[in-house]
Amino acid sequence: MIGRICGTGSYVPDHFLDNNDLSQMVETSDEWIRERTGVVRRHIVQEDTVVSMAVKASRRALEGSGIAPEDLDLIIVSTFTSEVLLPSTACEVQKELGAGNATCFDLNAACTGFLFAWNTAQAYLAQGMYRNALIIGAERLSRYVDWKDRSTCILFGDGAGAAVLKAEKGSTLPMFTHSDGAKGEALTCFTRPDTYIQMEGQAVFRFAVKKVPEAVEELLKKADMTMEDIDYLVLHQANRRIVEAVAKRLKTDISRFPMNLQEYGNTSSASIPILLDEMNREGKLKRGQKIILAGFGAGLSWGASLVEW
Ligand code: COA
Numbered sequence: 001m002i003g004r005i006c007g008t009g010s011y012v013p014d015h016f017l018d019n020n021d022l023s024q025m026v027e028t029s030d031e032w033i034r035e036r037t038g039v040v041r042r043h044i045v046q047e048d049t050v051v052s053m054a055v056k057a058s059r060r061a062l063e064g065s066g067i068a069p070e071d072l073d074l075i076i077v078s079t080f081t082s083e084v085l086l087p088s089t090a091c092e093v094q095k096e097l098g099a100g101n102a103t104c105f106d107l108n109a110a111c112t113g114f115l116f117a118w119n120t121a122q123a124y125l126a127q128g129m130y131r132n133a134l135i136i137g138a139e140r141l142s143r144y145v146d147w148k149d150r151s152t153c154i155l156f157g158d159g160a161g162a163a164v165l166k167a168e169k170g171s172t173l174p175m176f177t178h179s180d181g182a183k184g185e186a187l188t189c190f191t192r193p194d195t196y197i198q199m200e201g202q203a204v205f206r207f208a209v210k211k212v213p214e215a216v217e218e219l220l221k222k223a224d225m226t227m228e229d230i231d232y233l234v235l236h237q238a239n240r241r242i243v244e245a246v247a248k249r250l251k252t253d254i255s256r257f258p259m260n261l262q263e264y265g266n267t268s269s270a271s272i273p274i275l276l277d278e279m280n281r282e283g284k285l286k287r288g289q290k291i292i293l294a295g296f297g298a299g300l301s302w303g304a305s306l307v308e309w
Pocket of ligand 1: 027028029032033036037111150151152154199200201202204205238239266296297298
């Protein structure tokens, strides 16, 4: 069995801070941020919570999916930014959706989290343990950003993305994740004394531009495919220069790497499903197309999964 996407949804708060707003808060400029990151705006929670964003994205994903909330038997939420530690975000989403038959849990693999959720759901569906899964990436990074630190506050935003997967006959497509805890210090968010994201920017940059192309090549090898067989590479949306460097290393035209980071910044585990949903709603995705999802982030962690639309 294989889990096929039958619905996508996303939600970002209306309120945003653009680069000029940030230049009033820290010593930076629109030009510096655009040039080094590609980010122009990031949407920031005012009234919403991680749960409310996850629920709004999920409702949109369920609409038209042919799956009712009570048909869901698995809900996985990837997040590390929930306002409450217990109950889990997934259980709160279950309650709001009325998905009483689902088993629910959260996972934290930082910005690679949606890939971990995808792979976990696929493994359950492949085993025949569940039939209909809802997987969500939902993050409120603005809560854990030090708004006085110009090297990090320019990067991140809030939002949620979701996908509904339905088990169909078929063989699982290649997917994997990797972790390197020994390098975890490069990107941290300790709970005390200051709960802020801290990062060695250049180390994370180098890690991403090395590991993502390696992951894509590993995936292609496993799938016995070449880049010519791939329609799109949906990368975690952290930095335009990272996406461009990955495209260059893979000798692949940048047009096959859709991007929306200019509008949302880095929304961690929400970035891949938000982008997938936008592509879906814009009619870019056609049945049978092959898409590589690739992510990287704290842990350190990274991975890639092949999706057939
Ligand atoms: N505005 C203006 N200047 C800034 C700045 C800002 N927002 N942030 C940092 N600077 C300054 C630094 O203080 C430094 O000044 P100095 O030379 O006087 O010391 C200078 O710019 C260069 O800093 P550096 O950190 O070398 O810049 P960079 O080119 O590496 O860009 C990042 C910084 C964070 C944009 C870049 O390293 C990056 O994107 N890394 C990956 C981060 C990421 O994606 N993390 C999440 C992964 S999931």
